Amino acid sequence: MRASDEAHSAGSDPAATPPHDSRDVTRSASDDARELLSAADVGRTIARIAHQIIEKTALDGGEPAHVVLLGIPTRGTILAQRLAEKIQDFASVAPPTGSIDITLYRDDLRIKPHRPLERTSVPEGGIDDALVVLVDDVLFSGRSVRSALDALRDLGRPRAVQLAVLVDRGHRELPLRADYVGKNVPTSRSEDVSVLLTEIDGRDGVLISGGKNGGGAA
Numbered sequence: 343m344r345a346s347d348e349a350h351s352a353g354s355d356p357a358a359t360p361p362h363d364s365r366d367v368t369r370s371a372s373d374d375a376r377e378l379l380s381a382a383d384v385g386r387t388i389a390r391i392a393h394q395i396i397e398k399t400a401l402d403g404g405e406p407a408h409v410v411l412l413g414i415p416t417r418g419t420i421l422a423q424r425l426a427e428k429i430q431d432f433a434s435v436a437p438p439t440g441s442i443d444i445t446l447y448r449d450d451l452r453i454k455p456h457r458p459l460e461r462t463s464v465p466e467g468g469i470d471d472a473l474v475v476l477v478d479d480v481l482f483s484g485r486s487v488r489s490a491l492d493a494l495r496d497l498g499r500p501r502a503v504q505l506a507v508l509v510d511r512g513h514r515e516l517p518l519r520a521d522y523v524g525k526n527v528p529t530s531r532s533e534d535v536s537v538l539l540t541e542i543d544g545r546d547g548v549l550i551s552g553g554k555n556g557g558g559a560a
């Protein structure tokens with residue numbers, strides 16, 4: 343199957359694709375990993391971002407706001423669903439959620455060509471004139487978010503786009519910032535931040551590993 347055919351089928355028939363991608367993407371802690379956020383911290387952080395989204399988008403206001411949460415696979419998709427559940431709990435409105443595959447929009451395809459396509463699913467009402475909140479687990483260079491913004495152009499024309507991330511670890515290579523940040527973590531470039539989510543990894547948490555001194559943040 344050509345990449346473009348695969349992309350089409352992945353995006354057009356949600357029933358034909360698993361809820362999350364079929365790669366073995368499960369993460370486990372490396373030997374030098376340190377915990378940045380516990381499972382309880384992750385829960386509290388998601389709840390806080392949900393409150394901030396409600397406030398900033400006036401989701402609990404009189405007028406029904408057209409807010410759509412779109413996750414960037416892999417873990418951004420799960421986080422978007424979790425945020426929607428929290429928003430439902432707190433504001434009694436459930437923003438529609440979806441997932442946006444950025445694979446073919448990446449600018450490093452020539453350097454790292456082997457990236458499996460993932461699922462794109464847009465809620466029934468589409469994203470035209472909606473306030474789209476892109477959701478991802480980690481914000482680093484900003485290139486994934488840039489790819490997501492390009493991918494959005496093929497899905498519709500939102501009224502505005504915001505960005506929610508669980509962890510901002512710095513080292514931006516593009517002029518981007520998040521509207522909602524769970525935790526700002528100063529890191530060195532050689533470190534790696536891993537978000538673990540129960541749905542994929544069997545537990546919630548955020549770990550940091552690597553770096554010259556075995557994982558210390560800069």
Ligand SMILES: O=P(O)(O)OC[C@H]1O[C@H](OP(=O)(O)OP(=O)(O)O)[C@H](O)[C@@H]1O
Pocket residue numbers: 367414415416417418478479480481482483484485486487
């Ligand atoms: O700001 P950036 O430099 O683009 O880095 C952040 C991205 O890196 C990770 O995705 P990854 O490509 O590792 O895929 P995954 O979500 O499937 O783990 C993470 O989930 C973000 O999407």
Ligand SMILES: O=c1cc[nH]c(=O)[nH]1
Pocket residue numbers: 480482511533534535536537
């Ligand atoms: O440390 C990093 C960098 C990019 N993406 C991640 O998930 N972690």
